[in-house]
Amino acid sequence: MKNAKYIPEIKGTLRSHMIELPLVIREASGIIIFGKRIKSIVFTTDVAIIRNTNADAVIAVYPFTPQPVITHAILETAGVPVFCGVGGGITTGQRVVNLALDAEFQGAMGVVVNAPTPNETIKMMRKTIDIPIIVTVVT
Numbered sequence: 001m002k003n004a005k006y007i008p009e010i011k012g013t014l015r016s017h018m019i020e021l022p023l024v025i026r027e028a029s030g031i032i033i034f035g036k037r038i039k040s041i042v043f044t045t046d047v048a049i050i051r052n053t054n055a056d057a058v059i060a061v062y063p064f065t066p067q068p069v070i071t072h073a074i075l076e077t078a079g080v081p082v083f084c085g086v087g088g089g090i091t092t093g094q095r096v097v098n099l100a101l102d103a104e105f106q107g108a109m110g111v112v113v114n115a116p117t118p119n120e121t122i123k124m125m126r127k128t129i130d131i132p133i134i135v136t137v138v139t
Contacts, residue, residue: 015052017052018052018053018054019042019049019052019053019054020053020054021040021053021054021055025039025040026039028040030056033081033109033110033132034109036056036081036109037056038056038057038081039056040054040055040056040057041055041056041057041058041059041083042055042057042058042059043058043059043061044058044060045060045061045062045070045074047073047074047077047078050074050077050078050080051077051078051079055080056080056081057080057081057082057083057109058074058078058080058081058082058083059082059083059085059112059134060074060082060083060084060085061084061085061112061114061136062085065087065090065091066084066085066086066087066091066099068099068102068103068106071084071086071099071102071103071106071108072106075103075106075107075108081109081110082107082108082109083108083109083110083111083112083132083134084103084108084110084111084112085111085112085113085114086099086100086103086111086112086113087099087113087114087117088113088114088115088116088117088121088135088136089114089116089117092117092118092121093121093124094124096113096117096121096125097121097124097125097128097129099111100113100125100128100129100133101128101129103131104129104130104131108131109131109132110131110132110133110134111125111129111131111132111133111134112133112134112135112136113125113133113134113135113136114135114136115135115136115137115138117135122135
């Protein structure tokens with residue numbers, strides 16, 4: 001059995017009330033994107049939660065028309081990589097591509113589109129952006 005490394009931990013009084021993920025998540029292999037290992041992802045657009053969790057990344061999608069100002073607010077607030085929702089339901093075509101490009105320019109690690117996104121739109125996104133595209137699925 002391998003000896004566990006001692007890792008010093010610093011917690012302040014004011015920041016001690018965090019949403020902490022179970023320690024077992026650290027045993028997962030995770031995924032490496034652009035040299036950054038991600039083992040845990042929080043699914044939220046709430047900037048208070050984003051700032052007060054120890055998740056490695058954020059998936060920020062919401063059931064409204066995507067807006068660059070919302071993407072900007074989330075990316076500005078997060079201290080971890082963010083995967084931003086850019087449409088795919090009602091918002092389709094070139095607008096999704098433009099929103100994805102804007103998210104990339106603002107520093108998003110990846111973009112998320114909804115399940116009904118046409119393959120043509122995903123192909124246009126792939127030709128335009130150089131960050132991962134996550135497509136949700138419906139069962």
